[in-house]
Amino acid sequence: MSVNTLQSIFKPVGCVPRYKHWDEAIIEIPRPDYVAIPLEYPGQLYYFPKVELGQQVRRFQIIGTTKLGHCVHAPVSGIVRDILLVWTALGFNVPAMLIQSNDEPALPIEELLSSVESSTERLTLTRKLKGLGIISPWTTSGKFHHEEDKDYPEINTIVIKGVNEESSVFILELLLKQKAEIIRKGISRLSDLAPKAKIILTVPKYLEALAKAKIGSQVSVKALPYEYGDRVEQLVVPKLANRAIPNTEAYRDYGVAVLSTEFVINIVEAIENVQPFVDKYLTIAGTDIPKPRTIKFPIGTTIRHILKSLGYDRKKYARILVGGPMKGRAQYTTYTPLTKSSHGLYLMTDAEIPPEENFTCINCGRCTRVCTANLQVHLIARYAEYNMLPDTKQYYPEACNGCGLCGYVCPAHRPLVQFVEMAKKYGTEDDYVPQTECSGGASLERWELDFQNSDPLAAGAAADRRG
Amino acid sequence: MLGALLGLLLPVNAPWWLILVGCFIMIVVGKKLFGGLGAYPVHPTALAGAMLIVSWPSRFDYTAALAGFNLDFKMIEPIRLVKTLGSTAEESYSLMDMFLGHQIAGAGNAMVLYLLIGGLFLLAARQISWHIPVGFLAGVALTSLALHAYNPSLFATAQFQLLAGSTILAAFFLVPDHTTSPVNLLPMFLSGLIGGMILVLIRSFSHHYDGVIFTVLLVNICNPLLDRIAPKPIVKREVVQDA
Ligand code: SF4
Ligand code: SF4
Numbered sequence: 001m002s003v004n005t006l007q008s009i010f011k012p013v014g015c016v017p018r019y020k021h022w023d024e025a026i027i028e029i030p031r032p033d034y035v036a037i038p039l040e041y042p043g044q045l046y047y048f049p050k051v052e053l054g055q056q057v058r059r060f061q062i063i064g065t066t067k068l069g070h071c072v073h074a075p076v077s078g079i080v081r082d083i084l085l086v087w088t089a090l091g092f093n094v095p096a097m098l099i100q101s102n103d104e105p106a107l108p109i110e111e112l113l114s115s116v117e118s119s120t121e122r123l124t125l126t127r128k129l130k131g132l133g134i135i136s137p138w139t140t141s142g143k144f145h146h147e148e149d150k151d152y153p154e155i156n157t158i159v160i161k162g163v164n165e166e167s168s169v170f171i172l173e174l175l176l177k178q179k180a181e182i183i184r185k186g187i188s189r190l191s192d193l194a195p196k197a198k199i200i201l202t203v204p205k206y207l208e209a210l211a212k213a214k215i216g217s218q219v220s221v222k223a224l225p226y227e228y229g230d231r232v233e234q235l236v237v238p239k240l241a242n243r244a245i246p247n248t249e250a251y252r253d254y255g256v257a258v259l260s261t262e263f264v265i266n267i268v269e270a271i272e273n274v275q276p277f278v279d280k281y282l283t284i285a286g287t288d289i290p291k292p293r294t295i296k297f298p299i300g301t302t303i304r305h306i307l308k309s310l311g312y313d314r315k316k317y318a319r320i321l322v323g324g325p326m327k328g329r330a331q332y333t334t335y336t337p338l339t340k341s342s343h344g345l346y347l348m349t350d351a352e353i354p355p356e357e358n359f360t361c362i363n364c365g366r367c368t369r370v371c372t373a374n375l376q377v378h379l380i381a382r383y384a385e386y387n388m389l390p391d392t393k394q395y396y397p398e399a400c401n402g403c404g405l406c407g408y409v410c411p412a413h414r415p416l417v418q419f420v421e422m423a424k425k426y427g428t429e430d431d432y433v434p435q436t437e438c439s440g441g442a443s444l445e446r447w448e449l450d451f452q453n454s455d456p457l458a459a460g461a462a463a464d465r466r467g
Numbered sequence: 468m469l470g471a472l473l474g475l476l477l478p479v480n481a482p483w484w485l486i487l488v489g490c491f492i493m494i495v496v497g498k499k500l501f502g503g504l505g506a507y508p509v510h511p512t513a514l515a516g517a518m519l520i521v522s523w524p525s526r527f528d529y530t531a532a533l534a535g536f537n538l539d540f541k542m543i544e545p546i547r548l549v550k551t552l553g554s555t556a557e558e559s560y561s562l563m564d565m566f567l568g569h570q571i572a573g574a575g576n577a578m579v580l581y582l583l584i585g586g587l588f589l590l591a592a593r594q595i596s597w598h599i600p601v602g603f604l605a606g607v608a609l610t611s612l613a614l615h616a617y618n619p620s621l622f623a624t625a626q627f628q629l630l631a632g633s634t635i636l637a638a639f640f641l642v643p644d645h646t647t648s649p650v651n652l653l654p655m656f657l658s659g660l661i662g663g664m665i666l667v668l669i670r671s672f673s674h675h676y677d678g679v680i681f682t683v684l685l686v687n688i689c690n691p692l693l694d695r696i697a698p699k700p701i702v703k704r705e706v707v708q709d710a
Contacts, residue, residue, distance in 0.1 A: 244701055364650070365645070365648075
């Protein structure tokens with residue numbers, strides 16, 4: 001028996017693997033041939049397109065706005081080819097704008113600002129942030145797109161995440177290390193915006209000294225332990241803010257704003273007229289990738305393009321998760337475009353996939369004991385499994401943090417998080433119907449073939465023929 | 468796993484048909500009819516054992532099974548002797564002998580040392596958590612201490628109860644079975660504790676010698692109730708006001 005086998009027998013239940021090494025450099029990937037920008041974030045945002053099919057747009061140009069003036073921008077220069085349905089990384093089927101990239105220069109930021117300004121009377125700071133694609137943390141968007149800037153309690157705590165809860169995602173700490181100066185600037189902006197707020201920066205332990213030296217004068221630095229269970233955002237934030245915040249409520253209702261170092265950098269770039277929010281960072285990890293790599297890519301790039309440009313063979317991986325190993329979501333297809341909420345890619349090989357799906361529960365209770373929200377996970381999952389969703393209400397599935405630990409420790413490899421999520425959705429969405437099938441990616445696949453096999457003009461013509 | 472446990476419980480001279488019937492009851496009635504692994508309400512081994520004991524009590528007689536042998540320790544089940552003679556009978560056994568498994572019992576249910584090693588392995592491999600075994604042993608010890616203090620000549624001492632018969636088997640293998648034990652920490656400890664108490668009470672007051680099998684059945688049916696003692700999740704609840 002090898003040492004590894006012995007170790008795996010005696011290791012504590014629920015110990016999430018940790019990376020010892022990672023790539024410190026942030027790689028900028030080559031420009032993709034096309035991007036697909038989702039126009040809808042269900043329940044949050046709905047962008048109305050502001051450009052025409054076939055129109056040439058330039059990088060940074062506004063391509064859609066919401067009723068409240070939040071803007072989305074073209075992350076590459078190119079020609080608007082289509083508006084089509086795509087699956088987003090979060091599992092929604094939404095309209096997206098397809099832009100085939102070309103070499104036009106980016107729109108100068110002054111022109112962008114004037115286009116933001118012309119649509120309103122004067123350019124306030126909030127207005128400017130909205131116009132540059134930043135959903136300000138002081139507002140949250142309403143359900144079913146009835147957005148409104150409602151009156152919220154005054155901000156009393158700002159939590160800036162300098163460390164990602166997922167052990168495989170390093171963007172926040174890398175940015176903190178490499179762009180501490182910009183972050184310091186951004187934090188002083190934040191304290192102008194919310195003068196009474198207490199600002200807390202969470203960092204990984206090894207960065208505590210650095211963060212204290214560089215930014216410590218403005219914020220209280222809080223080092224988080226390495227254990228995943230102590231990093232889950234829904235647990236950390238209420239503790240830092242010293243309030244019990246149920247998961248059914250928004251942090252904002254309790255006067256708490258949660259940002260990340262990446263977001264602070266975006267704010268500084270927007271305020272200082274560098275660029276709108278069109279580029280995103282992301283870490284690629286996986287069990288057969290010894291050193292996770294962090295990249296910068298234009299929003300709307302597909303997983304496929306990223307894997308190809310970094311030299312990963314997508315066929316080698318049985319599952320590709322957007323996010324990390326714990327909270328990430330497996331994707332139906334590599335045609336999924338990555339958005340503002342994609343912080344990581346996690347590539348799983350065949351060996352990690354459980355051999356059989358849906359074993360029965362053996363009632364060992366590991367899920368329930370590990371649950372960070374004190375739920376009776378095994379019961380909720382059984383009710384959900386046997387289509388008795390109404391009965392799950394008595395166990396409060398809505399309190400789930402989505403931390404993923406229950407499914408991780410389950411010896412029967414049951415899809416517990418998914419069951420709990422079904423129960424949660426059943427309880428909170430009036431018209432919830434569990435989804436059983438999907439046809440992922442077909443729409444983008446068709447276009448990619450077109451782009452590869454013909455010159456751009458012909459592709460456009462083909463689209464015209466399709467009508 | 469279940470089969471091995473039943474094997475440990477059976478007397479050494481069990482005829483083939485007893486084993487067959489036992490296994491049938493265990494797997495078909497105890498396990499599959501209730502929905503298989505994860506769904507049975509009581510431990511199938513305990514169920515099968517109980518059926519066999521009440522159906523063929525004479526066949527389930529550990530002492531009679533070994534009547535033809537003459538080993539170098541007292542040839543009668545410890546618990547049985549104590550039951551008939553009172554705690555003075557304890558003197559005929561050495562605790563060390565009992566610890567090493569030198570006592571009359573079923574095929575393997577009283578191999579205290581080896582069962583303990585197995586149980587500690589389960590703990591180390593985190594297949595079971597310490598709450599149930601510790602609770603169970605504490606329950607046995609406390610109850611027998613109390614009874615012994617109340618009437619030293621009638622009731623056996625705690626160390627005797629811990630080592631005699633199938634106490635260790637129950638503490639590490641029968642009661643902590645995943646399917647039939649609670650999942651929350653406090654209920655797990657409680658179920659162990661209750662089990663230990665029931666065991667000593669059965670040994671002291673009923674006409675069965677070793678009550679382990681019935682103990683397991685009884686504590687298993689308490690579990691759904693015990694599991695209602697669960698920690699509260701954080702949710703915002705509407706304040707309901709009386710009209
Ligand atoms: S139910 Fe699962 S995912 Fe939800 S909080 Fe509990 S352990 Fe985490
Ligand atoms: S769902 Fe999995 S972890 Fe939870 S009790 Fe059942 S087998 Fe154990």
